[in-house]
Amino acid sequence: xxxxxxxxxxxxxxxxxxxxxxxxxxxxxxxxxxxxxxxxxxxxxxxxxxxxxxxxxxxxxxxxxxxxxxxxxxxxxxxxxxxxxxxxxxxxxxxxxxxxxxxxxxxxxxxxxxxxxxxxxxxxxxxxxxxxxxxxxxxxxxxxxxxxxxxxxxxxxxxxxxxxxxxxxxxxxxxxxxxxxxxxxxxxxxxxxxxxxxxxxxxxxxxxxxxxxxxxxxxxxxxxxxxxxxxx
Amino acid sequence: xxxxxxxxxxxxxxxxxxxxxxxxxxxxxxxxxxxxxxxxxxxxxxxxxxxxxxxxxxxxxxxxxxxxxxxxxxxxxxxxxxxxxxxxxxxxxxxxxxxxxxxxxxxxxxxxxxxxxxxxxxxxxxxxxxxxxxxxxxxxxxxxxxxxxxxxxxxxxxxxxxxxxxxxxxxxxxxxxxxxxxxxxxxxxxxxxxxxxxxxxxxxxxxxxxxxxxxxxxxxxxxxxxxxxxxxxxxxxxxxxxxxxxxxxxxxxxxxxxxxxxxxxxxxxxxxxxxxxxxxxxxxxxxxxxxxxxxxxxxxxxxxxxxxxxxxxxxxxxxxxxxxxxxxxxxxxxxxxxxxxxxxxxxxxxxxxxxxxxxxxxxxxxxxxxxxxxxxxxxxxxxxxxxxxxxxxxxxxxxxxxxx
Numbered sequence: 001x002x003x004x005x006x007x008x009x010x011x012x013x014x015x016x017x018x019x020x021x022x023x024x025x026x027x028x029x030x031x032x033x034x035x036x037x038x039x040x041x042x043x044x045x046x047x048x049x050x051x052x053x054x055x056x057x058x059x060x061x062x063x064x065x066x067x068x069x070x071x072x073x074x075x076x077x078x079x080x081x082x083x084x085x086x087x088x089x090x091x092x093x094x095x096x097x098x099x100x101x102x103x104x105x106x107x108x109x110x111x112x113x114x115x116x117x118x119x120x121x122x123x124x125x126x127x128x129x130x131x132x133x134x135x136x137x138x139x140x141x142x143x144x145x146x147x148x149x150x151x152x153x154x155x156x157x158x159x160x161x162x163x164x165x166x167x168x169x170x171x172x173x174x175x176x177x178x179x180x181x182x183x184x185x186x187x188x189x190x191x192x193x194x195x196x197x198x199x200x201x202x203x204x205x206x207x208x209x210x211x212x213x214x215x216x217x218x219x220x221x222x223x224x225x226x227x228x229x230x231x232x
Numbered sequence: 233x234x235x236x237x238x239x240x241x242x243x244x245x246x247x248x249x250x251x252x253x254x255x256x257x258x259x260x261x262x263x264x265x266x267x268x269x270x271x272x273x274x275x276x277x278x279x280x281x282x283x284x285x286x287x288x289x290x291x292x293x294x295x296x297x298x299x300x301x302x303x304x305x306x307x308x309x310x311x312x313x314x315x316x317x318x319x320x321x322x323x324x325x326x327x328x329x330x331x332x333x334x335x336x337x338x339x340x341x342x343x344x345x346x347x348x349x350x351x352x353x354x355x356x357x358x359x360x361x362x363x364x365x366x367x368x369x370x371x372x373x374x375x376x377x378x379x380x381x382x383x384x385x386x387x388x389x390x391x392x393x394x395x396x397x398x399x400x401x402x403x404x405x406x407x408x409x410x411x412x413x414x415x416x417x418x419x420x421x422x423x424x425x426x427x428x429x430x431x432x433x434x435x436x437x438x439x440x441x442x443x444x445x446x447x448x449x450x451x452x453x454x455x456x457x458x459x460x461x462x463x464x465x466x467x468x469x470x471x472x473x474x475x476x477x478x479x480x481x482x483x484x485x486x487x488x489x490x491x492x493x494x495x496x497x498x499x500x501x502x503x504x505x506x507x508x509x510x511x512x513x514x515x516x517x518x519x520x521x522x523x524x525x526x527x528x529x530x531x532x533x534x535x536x537x538x539x540x541x542x543x544x545x546x547x548x549x550x551x552x553x554x555x556x557x558x559x560x561x562x563x564x565x566x567x568x569x570x571x572x573x574x575x576x577x578x579x580x581x582x583x584x585x586x587x588x589x590x591x592x593x594x595x596x597x598x599x600x601x602x603x604x605x606x607x608x609x610x611x612x613x614x615x616x617x618x619x620x621x622x623x624x625x626x627x628x629x630x631x632x633x634x635x636x
Contacts (some may be wrong), residue, residue, distance in 0.1 A: 050632050055631050076556075079550065079555045080553060082552065082553050090548075090635060094547075094548045094635065096548075098245075098248040098249065107549065107552055108552040108553055110237065110554075111552065111554050112553065115234060116237060153552070
């Protein structure tokens, strides 16, 4: 359902230097896959996720999502797409301060057609095992709990695709493990999960690893092949 | 875009960020509060001044004040002030048919008044028996008679407060007081007049016959002012000109000389009142408006800071589906919620303060509806104004940048 054809993206930094963040990237991801996009920092993996997640547009190339050419969509249409089809999980959680877990999870509903629904939000919290913490404020939760609330928020509109940018980057091993388990469960339930990471242990949890360096995709293999290739 | 939900969230934000909210609201609160107080008290004060002026200068009255100065300005008492006489008034009555009656008065000023050893300063004014009908009456005893005036009798009328201060609780009628070194008998107590036009206590006074004032207290042949009543108020202009002609003739003023008297007519009074009105209807509300504007600037700048702090939040909202107009609406609603809450609090404080002040002045409490609705409308307008630039800034943020 995700098809990119030779997409490129460049940024001009202050000082006039042009950085080629992504160059000629082509890939296809089918519904229900669990993919890890792996690379060192500065490799362009975040840029790729931003484009795949409809937060950014490529300079050249085409991107078809669900058989729709997203290059022709307006900014507002893209926003609607994200609201309905995509859920994001970020390394820094990005929960709203001075706001309860429930209110955080409800956020995507505010911009959805159905409007805010306490039931939907509670259901999402239940899926990540945090229903009893619904009334807690975000600063009263541990890092792992905050990330799980973020996952619930990403799920509340029941999107098809989940994008996670270094989801365990700010977590200790135990919490990180909890979070990865949830992604595995969601994958089993039919969600398409796309993970961005520089950590090979995290990447190993996915079925498929796409490696990217200096803006170019250098490999795209089934996970076991990757592991055996690196001798782990 | 659900406005009631955004408003609820905005109110929630206000409550959860108490310090920031308090700082934002102060300017508008003070401005609206001040506006409410000023309007409520101003309305009352203006009405009171109007009523006082109308009772003194009712439509049928003309006041002549000795002393020149501009023809149309308030009397300034410049130039020769000893030229107005009782004979002048008699001439006016005789020669101008529209004049119904005239009442002379002579302002003696503050003199030492003694009663049984105790003395204090009291303001003394001389009037004729006509003042009973032209100015105010007595509640006890009796007014001067024509004979009193013609004979320069040593009789006096005393105000309630002066009586209380000098004689304590004793009934003043029949008692003897000394004005300066001259003994007088009190024959009447003046009805209450409250606070006068110039802020003086009109109940701390003593009236004596004008002729007595002239001959026994001041050794003068002139009077300081006169109140005239006309029969037909529509002919006021002609009467005014006739008075001017007669007095100029009697005072032998050549055409190049200014009047050595001033006249105050109802038209003039209306103009004076409108002039003082301006303070309350223009000047003070303007200052309050400036305060409110300052409040708006405070809110706008604090909101800009807030937008900057909340860049990740805005990016996140866009990532989960907020469009630019959703973000704009959110911040406009936030700033308007702040100003409306601040305005309501300011209104409350202003209404309470104005009721206390009016109550202390002995006036009936009135809810200043006009001020309140203006204050509320202003609050909403200010909120929208203050929110425009911060909202636009917020809406223009790129989620990619803010979510790094």
